[in-house]
Every structure is written in C-alpha cells, then in structure tokens.
Amino acid sequence: MTLAAGIDVGGTKCLGVVVDGSGVIVREVRRPTPTANLLVGVLQEIAHELGEHDTIGVGVPGLISRQGVIRSSPNMSTAIEMPVRELLSDALGEHVWCDNDATCATLAEWQMGAGVGAHDMVLVTLGTGIGGGIVSGGVLQHGAHGHAGEAGHMVVDAHGDPCPCGQRGCWERYASGVGLARLSGGLSGEEVIGRARRGDGPAVSVVNTYCEWVALGLANLANFSDPDVMVIGGGVMEAADILLPPIRQHFARLLYAPSHRQHPRVVGAELGERAGAIGASLLHLHD
Amino acid sequence: MTLAAGIDVGGTKCLGVVVDGSGVIVREVRRPTPTANLLVGVLQEIAHELGEHDTIGVGVPGLISRQGVIRSSPNMSTAIEMPVRELLSDALGEHVWCDNDATCATLAEWQMGAGVGAHDMVLVTLGTGIGGGIVSGGVLQHGAHGHAGEAGHMVVDAHGDPCPCGQRGCWERYASGVGLARLSGGLSGEEVIGRARRGDGPAVSVVNTYCEWVALGLANLANFSDPDVMVIGGGVMEAADILLPPIRQHFARLLYAPSHRQHPRVVGAELGERAGAIGASLLHLHD
Numbered sequence: 292m293t294l295a296a297g298i299d300v301g302g303t304k305c306l307g308v309v310v311d312g313s314g315v316i317v318r319e320v321r322r323p324t325p326t327a328n329l330l331v332g333v334l335q336e337i338a339h340e341l342g343e344h345d346t347i348g349v350g351v352p353g354l355i356s357r358q359g360v361i362r363s364s365p366n367m368s369t370a371i372e373m374p375v376r377e378l379l380s381d382a383l384g385e386h387v388w389c390d391n392d393a394t395c396a397t398l399a400e401w402q403m404g405a406g407v408g409a410h411d412m413v414l415v416t417l418g419t420g421i422g423g424g425i426v427s428g429g430v431l432q433h434g435a436h437g438h439a440g441e442a443g444h445m446v447v448d449a450h451g452d453p454c455p456c457g458q459r460g461c462w463e464r465y466a467s468g469v470g471l472a473r474l475s476g477g478l479s480g481e482e483v484i485g486r487a488r489r490g491d492g493p494a495v496s497v498v499n500t501y502c503e504w505v506a507l508g509l510a511n512l513a514n515f516s517d518p519d520v521m522v523i524g525g526g527v528m529e530a531a532d533i534l535l536p537p538i539r540q541h542f543a544r545l546l547y548a549p550s551h552r553q554h555p556r557v558v559g560a561e562l563g564e565r566a567g568a569i570g571a572s573l574l575h576l577h578d
Numbered sequence: 579m580t581l582a583a584g585i586d587v588g589g590t591k592c593l594g595v596v597v598d599g600s601g602v603i604v605r606e607v608r609r610p611t612p613t614a615n616l617l618v619g620v621l622q623e624i625a626h627e628l629g630e631h632d633t634i635g636v637g638v639p640g641l642i643s644r645q646g647v648i649r650s651s652p653n654m655s656t657a658i659e660m661p662v663r664e665l666l667s668d669a670l671g672e673h674v675w676c677d678n679d680a681t682c683a684t685l686a687e688w689q690m691g692a693g694v695g696a697h698d699m700v701l702v703t704l705g706t707g708i709g710g711g712i713v714s715g716g717v718l719q720h721g722a723h724g725h726a727g728e729a730g731h732m733v734v735d736a737h738g739d740p741c742p743c744g745q746r747g748c749w750e751r752y753a754s755g756v757g758l759a760r761l762s763g764g765l766s767g768e769e770v771i772g773r774a775r776r777g778d779g780p781a782v783s784v785v786n787t788y789c790e791w792v793a794l795g796l797a798n799l800a801n802f803s804d805p806d807v808m809v810i811g812g813g814v815m816e817a818a819d820i821l822l823p824p825i826r827q828h829f830a831r832l833l834y835a836p837s838h839r840q841h842p843r844v845v846g847a848e849l850g851e852r853a854g855a856i857g858a859s860l861l862h863l864h865d
Contacts, residue, residue, distance in 0.1 A: 354835055354838055354839055362835070362838045362839055363835050363838035363839075371838065409722075410722060411719075411721055411722040411726075423802070425714070425802075425803075427712070427714045427715065427717075427719050427721075427726075428714065428715070428717050428719055428720075430714075430715050430717070432698075432714050432715055432803075433715075433804075434698055434714075434803060434804025434805065435696075435697060435698040435804055435805055435806040435840075435842065436804055436839060436840045437804070438801075438804040438839060439698075439714075439802070439803060439804040440802065440804075441801045441802060441804070441834060442801070442802055443834075444801055444834040445798045445801060445802065446734055446794055446797070446798055446832075447733055447734065447736055448735060448736040448737065448747075449734055449735040449738070449747070449794060450735065450737065450738075451736070451737075456834060456835070458832065458834075460735075460736070507733055507736060510733070511732045511733055511798075512802065514725075514728045514729070514731055514732060515710070515712075515726070515727065515728060515729055515732065515799065515802070516712075516719075516721060516726060517720075517721025517722055517723055517724070517725040517726040517727075517728070518721065518722055519722040544744075545733075545745065547728060547730075547731040547743060547745075548641055548649070548650050548743070551641055551649045551650035551658065552641055552649055552650075552723060552725060553722075553723045555722065
C-alpha cells in the first residue's frame with residue numbers, strides 16, 4: 292500500500308503526516324515553523340521523523356511557481372525566489388512535490404472532505420489572510436504560473452481600507468480572521484464570537500456584518516466560477532456553527548440572479564488543521 | 579470537410595455563420611433579434627438560409643443551463659426558463675448545441691483568435707454589460723450549471739452605485755460600455771473617446787479612470803484564475819488602440835504582488851463581432 296507523506300508549512304507550525312492508501316493518517320509530526328533560511332533543514336527533519344514513505348509533498352504559503360519556487364510569501368518575507376522543491380529534493384534524495392498550501396487544502400477537501408464528488412469547487416481559507424483553490428471540470432487547477440485560487444486580494448471595496456499589498460478594499464481586509472478583529476474594533480475574533488454567542492447585541496451585529504463580507508466575496512467567486520460547492524476553511528471556521536448560517540443567508544441574496552439559477556452549496560471544511568498536509572501528500576496524483 | 583453552423587443571438591442582431599474545416603467563414607446571415615416568443619422561428623429561418631451544415635450551435639446571452647435552457651437573460655426578459663435548445667432541435671430536426679454567448683466568444687478566441695495556444699485564459703466582453711468565459715487547464719469551462727465566466731456582477735465597490743441586479747458596485751457599472759458613458763457624465767462612450775483622441779483634458783481623464791476600472795476587475799480575475807492571457811472583447815474595444823495601453827498600465831500595478839510573478843498578457847480580441855457565432859459553431863467539439 293502506498294505511503295504518502297505530506298507537510299504543511301503554516302504560519303506558526305509545520306505539520307507532517309503519512310497517509311496510507313485508504314486515506315488513514317498513520318503518522319504525524321509537528322515542529323514550529325522556522326525562519327526561511329532554516330526551513331529546508333526543518334522539513335528534512337520532519338521527513339526523516341515521518342519515516343518510511345513512497346512519495347512526499349509540501350504545501351507552502353504564498354506564490355509558488357509550478358517548479359516549486361517560492362516567488363514570495365507573506366509569512367516568510369526573506370523566502371523570495373527560494374527553490375524549495377529543488378533544495379528539499381536534493382536534501383532528501385527523492386522527488387518532492389510542492390504547491391501552495393491552500394491549493395493543497397483544496398485537493399484534500401475535494402478528495403477526502405467536504406467537496407467529495409464535486410466537479411467544480413472553490414475553497415477559501417479564512418485565517419490570518421485568505422487563501423483559496425479551484426477545482427474546475429473535475430481537475431485541480433494550478434493556473435498558468437501556479438497561483439490559481441488567490442482570492443484574498445480581490446478588491447471588493449475600491450474606496451475602502453488600505454491593504455498592506457498596496458491596494459484598497461481587498462476582500463482579506465474584511466473577511467479574514469484579521470478582518471473580523473478589525474470589524475470588532477479591537478476585540479479579538481474569538482472574543483467577539485464569544486460575546487455574540489451570549490447574545491450581546493453589538494457583537495451579534497459585528498458577526499453579521501462579517502458574514503456579509505464573507506458572503507459578498509464568495510458570491511463574486513461563485514458568479515465567475517459557478518461551482519457545485521464552496522468550501523470554507525481556515526481558523527475562523529472553528530466557529531462554523533455560528534458563522535455558516537448567516538453566511539449562507541447573505542450568499543443566497545448576493546449571488547447574481549439568485550432566483551434564476553441553482554445555487555452552489557456553501558459548506559464548512561471537514562479536515563481541519565490537517566487539510567494542507569493531507570493535500571500535500573496527494574499532490575503526486577494531481578500535478 | 580465538416581461544415582459547422584453557428585448563430586450568435588445578440589442584443590440587436592442575430593448573426594449566423596457556416597465555418598468550414600479550415601476555419602474559413604463560407605456563409606453568413608444576419609437578422610434583427612426578435613422578441614423572445616419569435617426567437618426560435620427566426621433562428622430556424624437563419625439555419626435554413628445558412629444552408630448545408632453538419633452541425634449547428636447557438637450562443638445566447640444570459641444564464642443558460644447545460645441543457646440549453648435560458649434561465650434568465652438581460653436582453654430577453656420574457657425568456658425565463660425557455661428551453662431554446664430543445665425547441666430549436668425539434669424545429670430543425672437535428673441536434674443543436676447551445677451555450678452562453680460570451681462562452682462561445684471565449685471558445686472562438688481561444689481556438690482561432692487572440693488566445694490560440696493558451697492553457698489558461700480569461701475572456702471578458704465589454705459591451706452594454708460585461709460577459710466572460712474561462713479556459714482552465716486547457717479545457718473550456720462551463721461551471722457546474724453552465725454559468726461559468728459571469729464577471730459583470732462581481733462587486734468591486736461595495737458602497738458604490740446601485741446596479742439593476744440589486745447589488746451595489748458591480749464591475750459592470752464602471753467597466754462596461756454603459757459604465758464608460760456614465761463616467762462621461764452624459765456623453766456617449768464614442769463621444770468621450772473621440773474627444774480623448776483629440777487631446778481634450780477632461781475626456782482623457784475619464785478614459786483613464788475607465789481603464790483603471792477595467793484593469794481593477796481584470797486584476798481580480800487574474801489573481802483568482804492566474805491565466806496566461808486575458809482577452810478583452812466587446813464593442814468598447816473598437817477603441818482598443820486608445821484603451822489597451824492604459825488598461826495594461828493599470829493592470830500591471832493592480833495585480834497582486836506584481837513584482838513577484840509572471841503577468842498574464844492582456845490583449846484585445848481578434849475575431850470582432852463574429853466571435854460568438856464562430857464559437858457557437860465550435861461548441862460540438864467542446865461540450
């Protein structure tokens with residue numbers, strides 16, 4: 292049975308898994324994410340600790356070329372033009388698959404999670420920032436240069452708040468975890484969600500506004516892609532029970548011509564924090 | 579040699595062509611676009627007038643299901659749930675292919691026009707409204723319900739102008755031909771472009787603002803899809819010589835992380851008003 296290793300390089304931790312041919316995680320390793328110059332060494336250690344495997348893949352945040360070069364990464368500002376695939380292949384003496392972390396999560400949710408059976412799917416991860424991935428026509432899409440699915444810097448409010456990327460009104464400013472905290476006027480996202488759960492009026496209102504921003508961006512993506520299913524993942528969705536119902540409500544209104552079409556299902560991701568690592572382990576099948 | 583007929587149902591005229599196996603248009607028929615209740619009859623007349631053909635396709639504006647049902651169409655408000663494919667197949671006694679008009683234009687430009695050789699391509703048509711189509715991973719995309727490529731109602735200015743669709747700040751409000759006229763404060767698009775050509779300061783400024791709106795939406799779509807090439811068609815692009823340079827300039831700035839990636843080419847459509855009809859004739863090869 293094939294043993295497929297996958298490692299997800301997250302903002303704070305690297306998570307490695309080995310998945311067997313029936314989709315069961317048989318081993319797991321965690322390490323704090325190091326600075327860019329130590330990344331390959333840490334990935335090498337994780338790979339060794341994961342032990343026997345027939346194939347290995349890595350998911351990395353940021354713009355990754357199809358050749359496995361990190362063009363730029365918001366979490367690792369010094370990793371510009373870093374050929375992580377080649378460096379790690381050389382270090383391990385085996386071929387390494389490499390892709391964007393949200394693309395990996397998309398693959399995992401499509402093959403083993405919330406998107407099983409979908410022919411056309413969009414996934415977005417609502418975390419510190421927003422990542423995304425696309426399945427179109429039954430195929431995981433990479434785009435022409437490996438960057439398909441980058442939804443976070445879609446401008447939705449052209450006269451809105453400045454974004455560190457240089458534009459104004461990027462979706463990420465409103466619909467990410469950081470966006471929720473910003474809408475909360477200084478409270479953390481967890482705190483405002485806790486207050487909303489207890490029925491605090493202003494907190495309920497903030498959460499509703501947040502869900503409307505999430506739905507607005509999802510509707511933009513659905514209008515363009517027309518998927519069967521939209522999967523929402525990322526840390527924010529730990530509160531899926533309170534967020535998904537208003538997101539769905541706003542989405543059903545914001546979609547173009549809502550009364551004249553079938554709507555995509557809007558669902559929460561199912562694989563949690565392991566989605567990226569599982570997807571990285573599957574890259575060898577979907578490159 | 580295969581003779582493929584295609585008919586494009588436009589806002590004012592229906593244009594039918596027969597294309598031979600080498601891509602040459604061998605016959606062409608035009609008729610004014612009738613009201614929805616007369617549409618099938620007029621299409622039948624065009625098909626007869628086009629004469630001998632081995633296959634026939636039709637491009638229709640609006641949301642078209644994969645079964646060839648017009649779910650709703652901005653130009654034909656009474657054509658709701660109209661099974662145009664079935665009605666026309668019955669009338670002609672032959673199988674009829676049917677798809678959205680901008681999807682047809684995308685297919686034509688990809689196979690025979692500005693997008694030849696592209697693996698990942700986005701086309702937008704800037705006309706009265708905005709239409710669009712997508713090629714991903716070397717495959718023309720339809721989406722799960724036939725509506726892929728609808729870019730016009732992407733919200734880019736959440737607090738912006740109300741759109742007849744019910745939302746605010748849809749891209750179409752700024753970047754369509756109607757959008758250009760609106761930015762011009764009452765002048766027609768042709769008039770403001772004429773004035774800009776003659777160096778009139780305010781007109782140059784309006785055209786520049788218009789091009790920035792076009793580029794902003796294109797950047798949103800490119801961030802998400804990461805295409806090789808973005809093709810811009812539609813009536814507005816009759817002024818491509820004056821519009822493309824500033825569109826490209828703004829696009830190169832508005833794309834996410836512009837200094838850390840390869841940019842898609844931004845080009846004008848090449849097939850002009852016949853793109854939809856030619857694409858409709860090719861549908862049988864790309865369904």
